[in-house]
Amino acid sequence: MATIQDVAKAAGVSAMTVSNVINGHPNVRPATxxxxxxxxxxxxxxxxxxxxxxxxxxxxxxxxxxxxxNRPYYGRLAASIxxxxxxxxxxxxxxxxxxxxENELAALSLSRNRLYDGLIxxxxxxxxxxxxxxDVDHPVVILGERIFGGPVDHVAMPNEAASxxxxxxxxxxxxxxxxxxxxxxxxEVDVSSxxxxxxxxxxxxxGLPADPELVVTTRSLTMQEAARRVRERMAExxxxxxxxxxxxxxxxxxxxxxxxAGVRVxxxxxxxxxxxxxxxxxxxxxxxxxxxxxxxxxxxxxxxxAARIDRSGPGPERExxxxxxxxVVRESTGG
Amino acid sequence: MATIQDVAKAAGVSAMTVSNVINGHPNVRPATxxxxxxxxxxxxxxxxxxxxxxxxxxxxxxxxxxxxxNRPYYGRLAASIxxxxxxxxxxxxxxxxxxxxENELAALSLSRNRLYDGLIxxxxxxxxxxxxxxDVDHPVVILGERIFGGPVDHVAMPNEAASxxxxxxxxxxxxxxxxxxxxxxxxEVDVSSxxxxxxxxxxxxxGLPADPELVVTTRSLTMQEAARRVRERMAExxxxxxxxxxxxxxxxxxxxxxxxAGVRVxxxxxxxxxxxxxxxxxxxxxxxxxxxxxxxxxxxxxxxxAARIDRSGPGPERExxxxxxxxVVRESTGG
DNA sequence: TGGCAGATTTTTATCGATACAACCGAGTCT
DNA sequence: AGACTCGGTTGTATCGATAAAAATCTGCCA
Numbered sequence: 001m002a003t004i005q006d007v008a009k010a011a012g013v014s015a016m017t018v019s020n021v022i023n024g025h026p027n028v029r030p031a032t033x034x035x036x037x038x039x040x041x042x043x044x045x046x047x048x049x050x051x052x053x054x055x056x057x058x059x060x061x062x063x064x065x066x067x068x069x070n071r072p073y074y075g076r077l078a079a080s081i082x083x084x085x086x087x088x089x090x091x092x093x094x095x096x097x098x099x100x101x102e103n104e105l106a107a108l109s110l111s112r113n114r115l116y117d118g119l120i121x122x123x124x125x126x127x128x129x130x131x132x133x134x135d136v137d138h139p140v141v142i143l144g145e146r147i148f149g150g151p152v153d154h155v156a157m158p159n160e161a162a163s164x165x166x167x168x169x170x171x172x173x174x175x176x177x178x179x180x181x182x183x184x185x186x187x188e189v190d191v192s193s194x195x196x197x198x199x200x201x202x203x204x205x206x207g208l209p210a211d212p213e214l215v216v217t218t219r220s221l222t223m224q225e226a227a228r229r230v231r232e233r234m235a236e237x238x239x240x241x242x243x244x245x246x247x248x249x250x251x252x253x254x255x256x257x258x259x260x261a262g263v264r265v266x267x268x269x270x271x272x273x274x275x276x277x278x279x280x281x282x283x284x285x286x287x288x289x290x291x292x293x294x295x296x297x298x299x300x301x302x303x304x305x306a307a308r309i310d311r312s313g314p315g316p317e318r319e320x321x322x323x324x325x326x327x328v329v330r331e332s333t334g335g
Numbered sequence: 336m337a338t339i340q341d342v343a344k345a346a347g348v349s350a351m352t353v354s355n356v357i358n359g360h361p362n363v364r365p366a367t368x369x370x371x372x373x374x375x376x377x378x379x380x381x382x383x384x385x386x387x388x389x390x391x392x393x394x395x396x397x398x399x400x401x402x403x404x405n406r407p408y409y410g411r412l413a414a415s416i417x418x419x420x421x422x423x424x425x426x427x428x429x430x431x432x433x434x435x436x437e438n439e440l441a442a443l444s445l446s447r448n449r450l451y452d453g454l455i456x457x458x459x460x461x462x463x464x465x466x467x468x469x470d471v472d473h474p475v476v477i478l479g480e481r482i483f484g485g486p487v488d489h490v491a492m493p494n495e496a497a498s499x500x501x502x503x504x505x506x507x508x509x510x511x512x513x514x515x516x517x518x519x520x521x522x523e524v525d526v527s528s529x530x531x532x533x534x535x536x537x538x539x540x541x542g543l544p545a546d547p548e549l550v551v552t553t554r555s556l557t558m559q560e561a562a563r564r565v566r567e568r569m570a571e572x573x574x575x576x577x578x579x580x581x582x583x584x585x586x587x588x589x590x591x592x593x594x595x596a597g598v599r600v601x602x603x604x605x606x607x608x609x610x611x612x613x614x615x616x617x618x619x620x621x622x623x624x625x626x627x628x629x630x631x632x633x634x635x636x637x638x639x640x641a642a643r644i645d646r647s648g649p650g651p652e653r654e655x656x657x658x659x660x661x662x663v664v665r666e667s668t669g670g
Numbered sequence: 671t672g673g674c675a676g677a678t679t680t681t682t683a684t685c686g687a688t689a690c691a692a693c694c695g696a697g698t699c700t
Numbered sequence: 701a702g703a704c705t706c707g708g709t710t711g712t713a714t715c716g717a718t719a720a721a722a723a724t725c726t727g728c729c730a
Contacts, residue, residue: 013680015680016681026677027678028678029679032679053685054686
């Protein structure tokens with residue numbers, strides 16, 4: 001593999017000049033540039049990025065740590081992040097944490113390894129107690145979850161407000177016994193808890209009782225678990241006429257369970273999800289959902305991170321950005 | 336940020352000894368190891384991966400280039416690849432090519448930049464004509480598509496055989512006018528063409544005529560395009576009693592289009608897909624599909640790549656591995 | 671023609687970790 | 701006792717690119 005020295009020799013110039021040509025610096029005579037480019041071409045030279053990274057103290061790569069890339073929401077997120085990062089001249093490496101706290105912490109330490117210039121962490125397993133691990137000098141943005149008072153930037157979903165709106169939508173469509181399907185409610189400030197809070201607010205605002213029976217918790221936010229738990233609870237006699245699902249993935253599991261039980265959606269039960277993943281529009285029935293504007297949030301997260309990377313050090317004030325949302329009404333909540 | 340030199344000074348040893356401790360080399364006295372680890376801890380030292388990469392000539396990272404991470408199949412693939420790579424001590428960076436030839440070629444040149452130790456390329460836009468671009472000295476594995484005679488390793492889907500089996504399954508269930516929904520058939524050796532060939536073989540074997548009318552081509556393999564084209568063709572009067580969809584994503588679009596037209600699945604039309612993504616089991620009706628054993632293929636691809644990375648150079652013979660498959664029968668092809 | 675500003679190019683020093691070979695000291699063998 | 705092992709440790713050179721400073725070149729003007 002040819003090095004910059006080889007090219008320099010071949011073109012009869014110094015290594016620095018080759019470097020200047022490659023990096024598009026001004027003040028290189030056109031004739032020289034030509035000669036260098038010709039040599040680069042002839043030798044099939046490619047910069048050694050490891051060497052460049054070492055010298056520059058940057059890797060040009062940021063890390064996106066998500067629970068599982070294999071869930072529509074995270075796939076959607078990753079696509080947006082990769083696109084946004086590309087606009088900033090950054091590459092994206094993806095780590096899977098499996099929603100496990102230790103792996104999320106490991107992702108943090110990886111970024112300290114200077115493998116990545118920055119980290120976008122989509123937390124699921126970490127709690128507020130772990131916030132201390134975050135007072136890193138390394139650029140980090142937490143995405144999708146709000147951890148109060150943390151010392152890092154956040155780009156948060158409009159969890160409560162949007163959940164309240166989604167639940168209110170069910171109320172407006174005439175639902176009176178509205179269930180929620182969510183993950184474990186451990187009191188931690190996680191997605192399920194926040195969305196559950198929004199759900200409760202909507203019920204209260206509508207003067208509906210908050211029956212704890214109607215809270216269906218699952219071990220994890222997967223289709224499988226959601227379907228299993230809903231089947232279970234229905235077998236136990238749980239009755240409801242509306243369901244707010246904390247994610248579209250969960251909603252897919254719920255729709256399946258309802259179909260198995262011969263329950264018609266939306267005639268007997270109305271269903272609404274959260275995330276508005278691509279698939280939601282194509283399900284039968286198509287799924288109403290909260291659309292949180294992934295692209296905007298991704299752009300925001302990458303911009304924040306890029307800003308911290310540039311002026312490394314304490315930098316600007318910690319920022320907390322909560323994205324906008326809109327309700328997308330489809331068949332699952334009736335016409 | 337502390338360097339290995341700082342740690343060495345703090346522990347009263349040489350940098351080499353610190354390096355030895357960090358890399359778990361034998362022949363370091365326990366007492367020394369203790370002292371070094373204590374210093375590492377106290378200074379919060381982290382290896383600078385860029386420096387290590389430069390010295391070692393490896394980055395420990397491989398690149399997975401896919402059309403769009405935001406499609407269930409590629410999400411599934413990425414998850415498997417990341418897991419398999421982790422077992423080999425490798426990290427995975429994801430590039431999106433948008434199924435465009437130039438971006439796929441760019442991914443190849445990226446890997447030549449020595450940014451990555453190797454490349455797993457899931458082609459969609461490149462044709463056999465581009466195979467020449469592949470005679471790189473860099474480890475590359477093409478995944479999911481078969482390009483005949485290419486000079487690189489392939490881990491291929493059992494495209495023809497599985498498509499034939501899927502189509503035969505429809506025949507066995509009584510279908511007589513079986514449509515196929517696929518991407519453009521340009522004569523290139525791409526996914527659509529190969530699966531189309533399998534479809535034709537099954538029809539021929541069953542003695543059914545191959546009506547060109549029944550071939551519904553789309554511009555791209557997305558839900559949106561699939562749904563649009565099927566609606567269009569049905570509006571033109573196209574009639575069929577079975578559909579083989581070249582991917583599950585396409586099948587989701589088709590199911591939606593059928594629902595819009597008031598066609599019942601599987602009573603009036605049976606539908607089968609390809610890929611067996613997680614969502615397929617939860618659709619209503621649940622989708623029959625070809626399950627190509629993603630984990631095995633991922634493991635295989637990573638293993639091949641890792642082998643080439645280790646003994647860099649010409650290495651072993653080019654390998655062509657075609658994965659196994661099984662048919663998963665669900666509601667969409669009737670009980 | 672000498673001198674100078676600005677454009678080009680080269681020299682030098684480093685980024686931080688690690689391969690390699692040399693070195694050191696305490697047993698061990700004869 | 702002296703040569704010899706061998707585990708443990710260190711000095712030196714190097715991976716390839718680039719920032720910063722120094723050197724050289726160019727054209728232009730007095």
